[in-house]
Every structure is written in C-alpha cells, then in structure tokens.
Amino acid sequence: MTTSAHELSDALIPDSTRSRQLYQRAREVMPGGNSRTAVFTTPYPVYVRSGRGARVVDVDGNERLDFLNNSTALIHGHAHPRIVEAVAQAAARGTSFGMPTEVEVAFAEALCARNETFEHVRFTSTGTEAVMMAVQAARAHTLRPKIAKIAGAYHGAYDSVAINNDGSGSLITHATRGIPEGVSRNTVVIPFNDPEGALAVLREHADELACVLIDPVPWRIGLVAASAEYLAALRSFCDETGAVFISDEVGSFRIDWQGAVARLGSAADITVLGKVIAGGMPIGAVAGRREVMAVFDPSNGSPALPHSGSYNANPVSMSAGLASLDLLTREEMRRINDLGESVRRGMSDILAARTEGWTVNGYGSLFRVLGPAATDASGNRVNLVNLLSRALLRRGVHIGDSGLGCVSTAMGTAEVDSYVEAFEGAVDDVVAARR
Numbered sequence: 001m002t003t004s005a006h007e008l009s010d011a012l013i014p015d016s017t018r019s020r021q022l023y024q025r026a027r028e029v030m031p032g033g034n035s036r037t038a039v040f041t042t043p044y045p046v047y048v049r050s051g052r053g054a055r056v057v058d059v060d061g062n063e064r065l066d067f068l069n070n071s072t073a074l075i076h077g078h079a080h081p082r083i084v085e086a087v088a089q090a091a092a093r094g095t096s097f098g099m100p101t102e103v104e105v106a107f108a109e110a111l112c113a114r115n116e117t118f119e120h121v122r123f124t125s126t127g128t129e130a131v132m133m134a135v136q137a138a139r140a141h142t143l144r145p146k147i148a149k150i151a152g153a154y155h156g157a158y159d160s161v162a163i164n165n166d167g168s169g170s171l172i173t174h175a176t177r178g179i180p181e182g183v184s185r186n187t188v189v190i191p192f193n194d195p196e197g198a199l200a201v202l203r204e205h206a207d208e209l210a211c212v213l214i215d216p217v218p219w220r221i222g223l224v225a226a227s228a229e230y231l232a233a234l235r236s237f238c239d240e241t242g243a244v245f246i247s248d249e250v251g252s253f254r255i256d257w258q259g260a261v262a263r264l265g266s267a268a269d270i271t272v273l274g275k276v277i278a279g280g281m282p283i284g285a286v287a288g289r290r291e292v293m294a295v296f297d298p299s300n301g302s303p304a305l306p307h308s309g310s311y312n313a314n315p316v317s318m319s320a321g322l323a324s325l326d327l328l329t330r331e332e333m334r335r336i337n338d339l340g341e342s343v344r345r346g347m348s349d350i351l352a353a354r355t356e357g358w359t360v361n362g363y364g365s366l367f368r369v370l371g372p373a374a375t376d377a378s379g380n381r382v383n384l385v386n387l388l389s390r391a392l393l394r395r396g397v398h399i400g401d402s403g404l405g406c407v408s409t410a411m412g413t414a415e416v417d418s419y420v421e422a423f424e425g426a427v428d429d430v431v432a433a434r435r
C-alpha cells in the first residue's frame with residue numbers, strides 16, 4: 001500500500017464542494033463541526049438534502065441507496081407517506097402540550113398489545129433517556145445501587161451505562177472520560193454469550209445488583225444474537241436475586257413483531273424501546289411488568305420515581321409511532337428479515353471469494369460487516385471497514401462507518417441486488433487500494 005491509511009481513507013470520500021463548504025461553516029459554530037459523533041467523518045461529512053423511500057439525495061444532488069436508515073431507526077425508509085401525513089396532521093393540531101393527548105393512549109395500547117411483558121409503558125424522547133429511566137426504575141424498585149451490563153455494549157450516553165461501551169469487550173472497567181469513579185464503581189461488566197462467565201461476575205455482586213441490562217443483539221460488539229442459554233442464565237439469576245432483567249431493544253426490537261428477547265426465547269421485566277417504534281421521529285419508551293413500572297405511578301401521592309420531560313409523549317412522535325407500528329405487520333417484518341438474510345448471504349459469498357478475515361454478522365433485517373486488522377506501510381492501523389463504507393458511498397450506497405446496515409420496508413429484491421452489486425465493486429476497490 002503506497003498511500004498512508006489516512007490519505008487513502010480521505011481520498012475515498014466523494015468529492016463534494018457544497019459539503020466541504022458547509023463543513024467549514026459548521027466548524028466555526030460547533031466543536032469539530034459536529035453534533036453527533038457517529039456521523040463525524042474526515043475530511044468532511046457528506047451533507048444530505050432529502051430522503052424518500054430507500055434513497056437519499058446529498059447537497060450536490062447525488063442519489064444513493066440508504067442502507068443505514070439513520071442508524072437503523074427508519075424501518076419504513078425516508079418520508080413514508082403515512083408517517084409524513086401523521087406527523088403533518090399532528091403538528092397542525094399543536095406540537096406539544098402541558099396535557100396528555102388521546103394519541104398517547106392509542107400508541108401505548110398498540111405497543112402493549114405486542115408483548116405480554118409490556119404491561120405498562122412510559123415514553124421519553126430518546127433511547128438514551130429511556131435506558132436512563134429503566135435503570136433508575138430498577139434502582140428505585142430494588143433499592144440497590146449496582147447495575148450489570150455486557151462488556152463493550154452500547155446503551156446511549158447516560159453515565160451509568162457509558163462504561164465499557166467501546167465495543168472492545170474488555171472486562172476491565174473503563175468509563176467515558178469525566179464519569180466519576182463513584183458511578184463507574186456501581187457498574188459491573190459481564191462477558192457476552194458466556195453464561196458461566198457472566199454468572200460468576202453476577203454472583204459476586206448479587207446482593208447489590210438492581211438490574212442486569214442487556215442488548216440481545218449488541219451491535220457494537222459485533223451484532224451477534226444472545227444465545228438461548230445465555231438469556232436463560234441471566235433470567236434465572238434475576239429470578240433468584242430479585243434483580244430486574246432489562247432488555248435494551250432500541251436497536252434490536254426490529255427483529256421480531258414482539259421484540260428481540262421474545263424472539264430469542266426469553267422474557268424481560270423491562271424492555272427499552274426507541275428508534276423504529278416511531279418510524280424516524282424522536283422517541284424512547286420503557287415497557288414492562290406492572291410491579292416494576294409502579295415506581296413511576298403518581299396516582300397514590302408522590303411516585304417513588306418522579307419522571308417528567310417537556311416532550312414526553314408529544315403528539316407528533318406518538319402519531320408517527322402509531323403509523324409506524326401499524327405498518328410494521330408480522331408479514332412485513334418477515335419480508336425484511338428475509339431480505340436481510342439475502343444481503344448477508346450476498347456479502348459473505350463475495351468476501352469469501354475475494355479476500356480473507358472478514359465476517360458478516362447480523363440477525364433479521366440487521367447486518368454488520370467486520371474486517372480483519374490491517375496496517376499501512378508505516379505501521380498505522382487501517383480501518384478496512386471504514387474504507388469499504390467509503391468505497392460503497394462512491395458506488396451509490398450508504399452504510400455506517402462501522403459496517404452497520406439494515407433493510408427497510410421501502411426495499412425489495414431490486415434494492416438488495418443493487419446493494420450486493422455495489423458491495424462487490426467496493427470490496428474490489430478496497431483490495432486494489434491495498435496492493
């Protein structure tokens with residue numbers, strides 16, 4: 001490889017004068033020109049102008065197939081007419097009130113109908129906030145201080161879960177800089193898909209654990225589904241000790257009509273929801289057993305856990321959610337899961353025929369490509385997946401820098417075929433660039 005890792009990576013970003021100019025302006029008014037670390041890209045991000053169905057158009061007018069779908073949130077693709085109509089009608093009636101609305105009740109009913117463990121539900125504006133409320137609910141319910149989470153797994157930006165969330169899977173506790181030691185001391189990390197290893201850690205802290213928090217298909221540590229044995233071990237531990245079993249399905253709810261843990265053969269006490277349930281509008285939800293959810297109940301005087309939020313259950317997100325769930329039928333979920341399988345198979349076949357050390361993981365409509373470790377001529381680490389995502393961008397397809405992607409209901413076999421064709425070319429680009 002003649003060029004440095006950095007030069008090669010930057011050279012693969014599509015040439016966009018307008019994006020470059022926008023990024024220069026952005027740097028003047030935002031740290032690093034950015035409000036969301038996940039969308040940061042060097043030398044500049046490609047700015048988007050609009051999206052419709054399976055496609056997005058950038059500020060220079062280039063159209064691309066979008067297989068990232070706002071980090072998997074847009075299960076119906078961009079600007080689905082039913083969701084746009086629901087949002088427009090709700091917004092025209094008023095965007096938020098200091099009073100509850102009828103659509104909040106209807107959306108809560110639609111969610112609770114999906115899974116028998118969703119006895120009561122409560123809304124927030126983001127998944128981060130919903131995880132935070134679920135953890136606080138577990139602490140308020142058990143009056144215990146500690147939480148357990150899977151090493152490397154991501155659950156949003158809340159202090160107690162921003163511990164060992166970098167995907168490394170290391171069992172040595174490390175926190176995002178600035179999180180007080182008192183907080184990180186109360187988060188215990190367990191290995192993924194290792195029932196005995198996890199139980200050994202959990203037993204050490206059994207009397208102090210308020211909850212065991214998992215993502216049943218944790219994307220940051222590779223997007224592999226939790227095994228039935230692993231889930232059963234965690235479920236029994238919680239039954240024995242009274243710790244609350246929390247399944248964070250902000251990303252993974254999309255794998256089944258009832259949600260991920262149900263699909264994988266277990267049942268959570270509390271499920272955290274977000275993303276797909278509101279089809280692209282800001283949303284988070286905590287759904288679970290009445291006895292735990294009772295900590296939020298203000299009807300008998302002051303609740304154990306007061307929880308307010310100016311935009312909780314705002315009618316615009318609730319209306320988008322109702323439309324999104326209505327479109328998310330069992331048949332549609334089966335259809336996009338089958339398309340997901342075709343995408344994964346297509347990518348695996350191409351990689352197996354051309355190169356070594358790559359893996360394609362995923363479940364249902366979700367996929368993630370993982371590449372082998374590599375270095376440039378100077379010994380600097382080269383992120384091959386990042387290169388691949390840039391090569392794909394130049395070939396008209398958008399996936400995450402981390403190799404994360406998903407299928408939406410706006411897609412069919414034509415989009416999957418186009419994706420696989422672009423992927424084949426992009427793999428060749430990366431292989432050629434490394435010669």
Ligand SMILES: Cc1ncc(COP(=O)(O)O)c(C=O)c1O
Pocket residue numbers: 071126127128129131154155156157215248249250251252274275283284
């Ligand atoms: C598993 C998981 N939990 C929580 C979050 C945070 O959700 P939000 O981005 O809506 O705050 C995410 C976001 O990617 C997630 O994947």
